[in-house]
Amino acid sequence: MSEQIPILAAGRVSENAKKTLDIVKKFVEERCIPADPIFAAQVDQGGNRWNHHPTVIDDLKKEAQKLGLWNMFLPKGHYKESPGFTNVEYGLMAEWLGKSRCASEAVNCAAPDTGNMEVLAKYGNDAQKKQWLKPLMDGEIRSAFLMTEPDIASSDATNIQLNMRKEGNDWILNGDKWWSSGAGDPRCKIYIVMGKSDPGNKDPYKQQSVILVPADTPGITINRMLSVYGYDDAPHGHGHLTFKNVRVPAANMVLGPGRGFEIIQGRLGPGRIHHCMRTIGAAEKALEWMLLRINDPRKATFGKQLKEHGVILEWVAKSRIEIDAARLVVLNAAMKVDDFGAKGALKEIGEAKVLVPTMGLTVIDRAVQSFGGAGVSQDTPLANMWANIRTLRLADGPDEVHLQQLGKNENKRGKAVTEHIQKQQAITKELFAKYNTSLSQPGPQSKL
Numbered sequence: 001m002s003e004q005i006p007i008l009a010a011g012r013v014s015e016n017a018k019k020t021l022d023i024v025k026k027f028v029e030e031r032c033i034p035a036d037p038i039f040a041a042q043v044d045q046g047g048n049r050w051n052h053h054p055t056v057i058d059d060l061k062k063e064a065q066k067l068g069l070w071n072m073f074l075p076k077g078h079y080k081e082s083p084g085f086t087n088v089e090y091g092l093m094a095e096w097l098g099k100s101r102c103a104s105e106a107v108n109c110a111a112p113d114t115g116n117m118e119v120l121a122k123y124g125n126d127a128q129k130k131q132w133l134k135p136l137m138d139g140e141i142r143s144a145f146l147m148t149e150p151d152i153a154s155s156d157a158t159n160i161q162l163n164m165r166k167e168g169n170d171w172i173l174n175g176d177k178w179w180s181s182g183a184g185d186p187r188c189k190i191y192i193v194m195g196k197s198d199p200g201n202k203d204p205y206k207q208q209s210v211i212l213v214p215a216d217t218p219g220i221t222i223n224r225m226l227s228v229y230g231y232d233d234a235p236h237g238h239g240h241l242t243f244k245n246v247r248v249p250a251a252n253m254v255l256g257p258g259r260g261f262e263i264i265q266g267r268l269g270p271g272r273i274h275h276c277m278r279t280i281g282a283a284e285k286a287l288e289w290m291l292l293r294i295n296d297p298r299k300a301t302f303g304k305q306l307k308e309h310g311v312i313l314e315w316v317a318k319s320r321i322e323i324d325a326a327r328l329v330v331l332n333a334a335m336k337v338d339d340f341g342a343k344g345a346l347k348e349i350g351e352a353k354v355l356v357p358t359m360g361l362t363v364i365d366r367a368v369q370s371f372g373g374a375g376v377s378q379d380t381p382l383a384n385m386w387a388n389i390r391t392l393r394l395a396d397g398p399d400e401v402h403l404q405q406l407g408k409n410e411n412k413r414g415k416a417v418t419e420h421i422q423k424q425q426a427i428t429k430e431l432f433a434k435y436n437t438s439l440s441q442p443g444p445q446s447k448l
């Protein structure tokens with residue numbers, strides 16, 4: 001793998017990171033991918049998909065820790081808990097993790113825990129870190145992130161309605177949350193919850209707060225787990241939860257009341273890069289499965305193997321181009337985050353977030369098409385991969401939100417660009433006069 005690092009990023013990858021990349025590749029290809037079917041089989045054991053987790057994960061975690069593959073996501077220079085990798089270096093690792101259902105959790109780099117650990121590492125106080133960050137980093141517990149709500153348009157986070165009311169030394173929470181990824185796992189012990197603590201604040205971005213809610217707090221009801229195109233993602237799950245007079249100590253507030261937007265923006269930036277790089281890994285896997293199919297001598301159509309049909313080779317070529325181009329876009333965003341932080345890389349992160357999931361879906365869909373009926377069944381990983389990646393066009397901000405912001409920012413150049421072009425046109429007019437010439441236009445010319 002270290003020999004395949006794009007030249008754009010080669011100078012930003014340390015020798016230690018290169019060695020780790022090679023270990024990650026070997027671990028994913030030889031241990032995690034073969035274990036994915038075991039994971040799926042163990043989820044179904046006993047007839048209850050929600051009261052246990054596959055033990056194969058525990059064995060993979062032990063192997064990963066012995067190999068030194070643990071918590072690689074916390075970026076160097078930003079967190080004292082970091083293992084010492086930059087966003088670029090971990091991004092390259094995350095691509096490999098994206099090829100396996102088990103891999104990210106096996107190395108303790110799975111969402112939403114990664115983003116939640118970043119919140120605690122960056123904004124949590126010492127007591128919060130001791131109680132929640134340490135067991136998360138040790139892989140002893142899991143967590144969920146509760147932001148989206150069923151009754152409002154959550155793509156505009158100012159709409160968040162879960163009510164947070166201060167009463168003495170507690171906050172009282174009332175409201176609903178859904179798409180609470182991770183809430184189904186019996187190991188999930190802590191929810192990071194965004195709610196509205198000061199609805200009267202004139203600044204709409206100061207009305208929200210983030211608070212830590214233990215999963216066993218009285219008053220929380222898990223109504224159901226939402227499916228993704230029919231997949232329930234057990235035991236992880238995407239929960240629909242109701243909070244009814246849930247009492248949480250004021251000491252559980254993160255950073256302080258009214259700081260919710262600040263926290264969420266800090267959380268989502270690096271997480272979007274992680275999602276994108278894992279998606280590139282999934283696209284690489286889909287391309288591999290397509291190559292497997294089109295080179296299968298048993299699968300001939302109209303007297304030719306699939307690889308002999310021009311349209312199929314065009315799919316392969318386009319997929320290769322699109323994956324490689326998308327990788328460079330994400331690495332560029334990772335470089336910008338490394339140099340200027342997430343706030344300084346909003347444009348680059350937004351570009352990656354829009355481009356990469358669409359690319360991934362396109363490549364996976366080609367692979368599905370090459371398999372025919374098998375491609376939409378459980379006989380390949382392609383259908384499940386497509387369903388998971390389709391959610392990324394909604395998660396962490398839908399495409400339209402990123403496109404609107406990107407468009408607005410790009411359009412700020414409109415006045416300057418107009419003046420620049422007009423200046424060039426004025427110079428051209430002067431040059432026509434200087435050289436006493438004019439453009440010859442096609443067609444008959446006539447003077448009125």
